[in-house]
Amino acid sequence: MTQLTFNYCPVDGYQFQEGEAKCSFCGLDRNAIKEILTNSTACEEQKKAPWRKLLWIKQDYPDNYVDKTFLGELQENVNVRTYDYWTVVKESTVISQHISSIMIFIAVFIYLYLEILSGPILITSGTVFTIIGYIFWDKSISKTDPSYEYKRWRTAKGFALFFAALLGLSPILKTLTRTISDDTIWALTVILFLANMLFHDYGSDNRTNIKFPGSLSTNAAIFASVLLASRFPPHTSNSLVSGLMSFAVEWFALFPIFRRYIKSLSSKFNIALTFLLFILAAILFMNISKAIVIIYILMITFITFVCPFWLIWIQKYKKEIHGPWDEARPKIQRR
Amino acid sequence: MPYNIAMVSDFFYPNMGGVESHLYQLSQRLIQRGHKVIIITHSYKDRTGVRYLTNGLKVYYVPHVVIYSEATLPTVYGFFPIFRNIVIREEINIVHGHQAFSSMCQEAILHARTMGMKACFTDHSLVGFADASSILMNKTSKFTLSDIDHVICVSHTSKENTVLRASLNPQMVSVIPNAIVASQFKPDPGAVDKNFITIVVASRMVYRKGIDLLVAIIPRICQTNPRVRFIIGGDGPKKIDLEQMREKYLLHDRVELLGPVRHHEIRNILTKGQIFLNTSLTEAFCMGILEAACCGLLVVSTKVGGVPEVLPRHMIIFASPEEDDLVNAVMRAIEMIVLEQVSPIKFHDEIKEMYSWVNVAERTEKVYNKIWELKTPPLLERLRLYYGCGIWAGKIFCIVMAVDYLLWRFLEWIFPEENIEIAPPFPYQKYIKICKMAEEENNNKNDNDSNNNSNNNDNDNDNNINNLDGFDDIDDIDDIDGIDDIDDIDNYNNSEEKGEEDNEYYKSKTRS
Numbered sequence: 140m141t142q143l144t145f146n147y148c149p150v151d152g153y154q155f156q157e158g159e160a161k162c163s164f165c166g167l168d169r170n171a172i173k174e175i176l177t178n179s180t181a182c183e184e185q186k187k188a189p190w191r192k193l194l195w196i197k198q199d200y201p202d203n204y205v206d207k208t209f210l211g212e213l214q215e216n217v218n219v220r221t222y223d224y225w226t227v228v229k230e231s232t233v234i235s236q237h238i239s240s241i242m243i244f245i246a247v248f249i250y251l252y253l254e255i256l257s258g259p260i261l262i263t264s265g266t267v268f269t270i271i272g273y274i275f276w277d278k279s280i281s282k283t284d285p286s287y288e289y290k291r292w293r294t295a296k297g298f299a300l301f302f303a304a305l306l307g308l309s310p311i312l313k314t315l316t317r318t319i320s321d322d323t324i325w326a327l328t329v330i331l332f333l334a335n336m337l338f339h340d341y342g343s344d345n346r347t348n349i350k351f352p353g354s355l356s357t358n359a360a361i362f363a364s365v366l367l368a369s370r371f372p373p374h375t376s377n378s379l380v381s382g383l384m385s386f387a388v389e390w391f392a393l394f395p396i397f398r399r400y401i402k403s404l405s406s407k408f409n410i411a412l413t414f415l416l417f418i419l420a421a422i423l424f425m426n427i428s429k430a431i432v433i434i435y436i437l438m439i440t441f442i443t444f445v446c447p448f449w450l451i452w453i454q455k456y457k458k459e460i461h462g463p464w465d466e467a468r469p470k471i472q473r474r
Numbered sequence: 475m476p477y478n479i480a481m482v483s484d485f486f487y488p489n490m491g492g493v494e495s496h497l498y499q500l501s502q503r504l505i506q507r508g509h510k511v512i513i514i515t516h517s518y519k520d521r522t523g524v525r526y527l528t529n530g531l532k533v534y535y536v537p538h539v540v541i542y543s544e545a546t547l548p549t550v551y552g553f554f555p556i557f558r559n560i561v562i563r564e565e566i567n568i569v570h571g572h573q574a575f576s577s578m579c580q581e582a583i584l585h586a587r588t589m590g591m592k593a594c595f596t597d598h599s600l601v602g603f604a605d606a607s608s609i610l611m612n613k614t615s616k617f618t619l620s621d622i623d624h625v626i627c628v629s630h631t632s633k634e635n636t637v638l639r640a641s642l643n644p645q646m647v648s649v650i651p652n653a654i655v656a657s658q659f660k661p662d663p664g665a666v667d668k669n670f671i672t673i674v675v676a677s678r679m680v681y682r683k684g685i686d687l688l689v690a691i692i693p694r695i696c697q698t699n700p701r702v703r704f705i706i707g708g709d710g711p712k713k714i715d716l717e718q719m720r721e722k723y724l725l726h727d728r729v730e731l732l733g734p735v736r737h738h739e740i741r742n743i744l745t746k747g748q749i750f751l752n753t754s755l756t757e758a759f760c761m762g763i764l765e766a767a768c769c770g771l772l773v774v775s776t777k778v779g780g781v782p783e784v785l786p787r788h789m790i791i792f793a794s795p796e797e798d799d800l801v802n803a804v805m806r807a808i809e810m811i812v813l814e815q816v817s818p819i820k821f822h823d824e825i826k827e828m829y830s831w832v833n834v835a836e837r838t839e840k841v842y843n844k845i846w847e848l849k850t851p852p853l854l855e856r857l858r859l860y861y862g863c864g865i866w867a868g869k870i871f872c873i874v875m876a877v878d879y880l881l882w883r884f885l886e887w888i889f890p891e892e893n894i895e896i897a898p899p900f901p902y903q904k905y906i907k908i909c910k911m912a913e914e915e916n917n918n919k920n921d922n923d924s925n926n927n928s929n930n931n932d933n934d935n936d937n938n939i940n941n942l943d944g945f946d947d948i949d950d951i952d953d954i955d956g957i958d959d960i961d962d963i964d965n966y967n968n969s970e971e972k973g974e975e976d977n978e979y980y981k982s983k984t985r986s
Contacts (some may be wrong), residue, residue, distance in 0.1 A: 203647060466754040
């Protein structure tokens with residue numbers, strides 16, 4: 140792949156189309172351009188000593204001489220990975236899972252708002268699922284980190300403290316953004332959920348630490364739920380607010396960890412979870428708006444099946460060039 | 475034929491670096507070859523207006539906003555009125571820009587082409603293709619170099635890089651290396667401490683210079699060889715890493731960190747060592763290794779960019795940019811020094827033959843001759859060239875250049891060329907004659923009142939001639955770097971008497 144592909148005819152500047160071999164103005168052969176460019180200066184070169192890529196010797200060639208070896212060290216597309224369609228489809232589940240979970244959260248809010256769902260039920264079911272999830276996580280972490288044992292008590296204490304604080308703060312959270320008009324709240328919520336979606340940490344398999352973009356996305360979602368909590372009617376009880384907030388924390392901070400755990404466990408579980416979330420989101424929205432359900436299904440289909448195809452198709456336009464001018468990557472042994 | 479050349483770059487003295495000395499040395503040699511050369515750069519703090527350097531080299535320090543590491547804010551049109559004024563005043567016919575990172579140089583090339591002047595460009599560094607900043611950089615290079623008469627690169631690798639970056643015809647690109655003033659880098663065998671093997675490092679302490687590698691290999695080398703010591707000159711953000719390494723491995727007595735080093739002190743540091751170590755990760759030419767070899771040091775360097783082209787194999791040991799390989803290369807170099815397999819002192823005379831600024835000026839002059847023959851394309855043809863830069867970029871560049879053309883017509887109308895006063899050229903020939911006369915007088919005096927033997931006298935003569943030719947320019951440069959103002963330059967101003975006026979005139983022009 141050392142041949143430099145010329146995009147323009149050097150005689151008249153005609154731009155070659157994709158796959159075109161001859162210039163349509165002057166009929167110049169595209170493959171011959173390189174020879175023409177190099178040979179025009181390198182006539183009678185038989186008698187001369189061969190040109191060398193050195194600066195310290197005086198050579199019998201003009202300064203603008205172009206040797207045959209010119210761009211010889213050019214490498215194209217050395218780091219390019221070729222993707223398999225079904226692998227990419229499987230990998231795309233992380234995105235559809237996250238979108239589904241945002242949809243489910245919004246549906247839960249709407250049910251609370253319409254007073255179909257009550258606060259205590261949400262709190263109870265949320266707690267039960269969190270404890271189940273925690274047991275899973277506990278098992279996985281104690282395998283890798285034996286020093287974890289003594290931290291359990293601390294985690295439980297943290298959980299209790301956090302939940303009590305949330306209960307205590309819920310009257311404040313309920314009225315915190317009450318005075319802001321509905322339109323602003325809806326618009327801001329949309330923006331914040333979009334931010335949550337964009338900055339979510341899809342890539343890492345890390346289940347213990349949270350990186351910066353991950354924390355940004357979590358904060359955006361929590362803030363969005365604070366905004367939403369202020370929209371509950373004044374006569375409703377505070378348990379709605381504390382229910383929604385605790386659900387938000389469980390759903391946006393803890394659930395992604397669980398999803399990563401499932402993904403690392405097996406791809407079958409992962410696909411099953413994706414389906415479960417997808418069906419749940421669709422069913423929950425069925426009562427709210429059929430149009431949203433259709434858009435949602437189309438979007439998930441697009442992300443799962445069309446985007447991987449798109450990615451693989453667009454790969455052929457990839458043109459990476461490497462050569463001796465690149466900044467070298469130093470190799471250092473870490474001690 | 476003699477040309478009137480304007481060198482344009484953001485980087486010039488009092489700033490320090492390879493481009494700066496390249497500009498100065500090249501301009502000096504071109505003046506000696508009978509051309510008129512001026513340098514246009516941006517103002518450095520209070521250094522604003524016109525200054526004269528050795529041999530009447532005139533420097534315009536144009537007031538401008540500096541944004542990042544001495545590069546000016548790209549305004550596209552902001553520089554045009556004053557640039558036009560300068561080139562008309564100085565009757566410039568060739569504009570020569572230096573360094574792609576300098577937006578002033580890029581703008582000058584565009585405006586010069588709009589005004590129908592010849593333009594050429596020298597690229598001093600390598601730019602990759604991967605990250606966002608280099609993509610932006612390459613797009614601007616492509617824009618400005620779309621319509622250029624000739625490009626000069628400092629090494630063959632740099633040429634390949636530039637051709638790819640700016641989609642140029644490789645025949646339009648010449649390779650003219652940097653050079654060295656060999657008399658400033660004479661070896662000094664007496665300065666070496668025979669009890670040690672001294673390894674010298676002199677570079678800016680930045681990531682691109684591979685300081686991480688240096689930090690990794692110094693403890694290993696010190697551990698295996700107790701006679702080795704390091705002298706490290708240079709300043710920058712990575713210096714702290716070296717200091718930490720020294721603390722951690724308790725190498726205070728063996729690793730000497732000198733901090734910032736001024737250019738004229740480099741030779742005295744180099745001559746203390748036997749081995750020079752360069753760990754750069756990217757380098758278009760690498761002046762450092764050339765200076766070191768010229769001072770009689772065996773060079774160990776990473777094999778990156780244009781480095782393999784610079785020195786013959788017996789002066790340099792290459793290593794890949796990996797810790798183990800570098801350690802091996804340094805060990806081999808130490809062994810060669812200990813067993814006296816190489817005699818680096820002889821390097822100086824060889825280098826003197828290989829690289830000289832006179833040669834560079836000759837070759838640059840050939841480029842000027844070549845572009846002088848070229849026809850300047852009409853506006854429509856130029857727009858076509860810009861249009862080819864990209865689907866969207868091409869259209870934007872066309873608009874930019876069309877506006878540039880309109881701005882030029884407007885400037886022609888509002889500040890007609892007739893109203894711009896032509897600056898009298900510096901009478902270089904006359905100046906040289908006066909200098910020679912003064913010298914002879916001096917020599918006569920020396921002959922009369924000294925009892926020195928003839929040998930000494932000869933030496934004196936040599937020095938004087940060197941001075942005249944500007945070979946010992948290093949003194950001037952130091953002055954420029956210094957805080958006190960330049961005695962030499964003030965003298966020129968006084969002796970020619972038009973310097974002051976010139977300055978005043980220029981200032982009033984810029985104010986109005």
